[in-house]
Amino acid sequence: xxxxxxxxxxxxxxxxxxxxxxxxxxxxxxxxxxxxxxxxxxxxxxxxxxxxxxxxxxxxxxxxxxxxxxxxxxxxxxxxxxxxxxxxxxxxxxxxxxxxxxxxxxxxxxxxxxxxxxxxxxxxxxxxxxxxxxxxxxxxxxxxxxxxxxxxxxxxxxxxxxxxxxxxxxxxxxxxxxxxxxxxxxxxxxxxxxxxxx
Numbered sequence: 001x002x003x004x005x006x007x008x009x010x011x012x013x014x015x016x017x018x019x020x021x022x023x024x025x026x027x028x029x030x031x032x033x034x035x036x037x038x039x040x041x042x043x044x045x046x047x048x049x050x051x052x053x054x055x056x057x058x059x060x061x062x063x064x065x066x067x068x069x070x071x072x073x074x075x076x077x078x079x080x081x082x083x084x085x086x087x088x089x090x091x092x093x094x095x096x097x098x099x100x101x102x103x104x105x106x107x108x109x110x111x112x113x114x115x116x117x118x119x120x121x122x123x124x125x126x127x128x129x130x131x132x133x134x135x136x137x138x139x140x141x142x143x144x145x146x147x148x149x150x151x152x153x154x155x156x157x158x159x160x161x162x163x164x165x166x167x168x169x170x171x172x173x174x175x176x177x178x179x180x181x182x183x184x185x186x187x188x189x190x191x192x193x194x195x196x197x198x
Contacts (some may be wrong), residue, residue, distance in 0.1 A: 009054040016047040145173060 023040040026033060148170050 009051070009058060012047060012051040012054050016044065016051050019044040019047050145170065145177075148173060 019040060023037065023044050026037045026040055030036065148166060151166055
């Protein structure tokens with residue numbers, strides 16, 4: 001189509017120049033042949049019309065091509081903008097998701113830390129209770145020893161056999177208090193033996 005218009009323009013230009021030259025020649029050489037001069041002048045006018053029409057058509061084609069190229073360029077720019085916008089939205093969503101994950105992990109860490117503190121409090125309470133129980137046992141044991149000593153003090157009025165038995169009970173209680181008393185162990189070296197003196 002483009003080649004056809006270009007060929008038409010070329011033919012119209014050549015015909016116009018040729019008709020114009022013939023018309024000028026007829027005017028100069030044969031001014032009396034007015035009919036021929038008018039006919040050739042009409043050919044020049046008609047050819048001028050076709051020449052101008054071909055030029056305007058060619059200009060319209062060039063403008064149309066430029067508009068098409070501009071439209072394609074606009075579409076490409078819109079496509080690039082659309083892709084860039086999608087990438088930006090995707091990146092923002094990823095950043096939001098990452099921030100939410102970090103916030104969730106921070107909250108989870110805070111919860112775990114609170115749980116650890118609560119467990120530490122429970123362990124400390126258990127240690128305190130155990131220490132209190134041990135202290136109570138020691139106090140009770142000391143009271144029992146005091147009672148045995150008091151019993152021994154009142155036993156002076158009784159026979160020496162009873163006093164020796166009380167002393168042996170005190171030794172046994174002391175061993176039990178130190179967690180070293182067993183039935184299989186010989187404690188004869190700690191016993192208060194009766195005197196063999198008659």
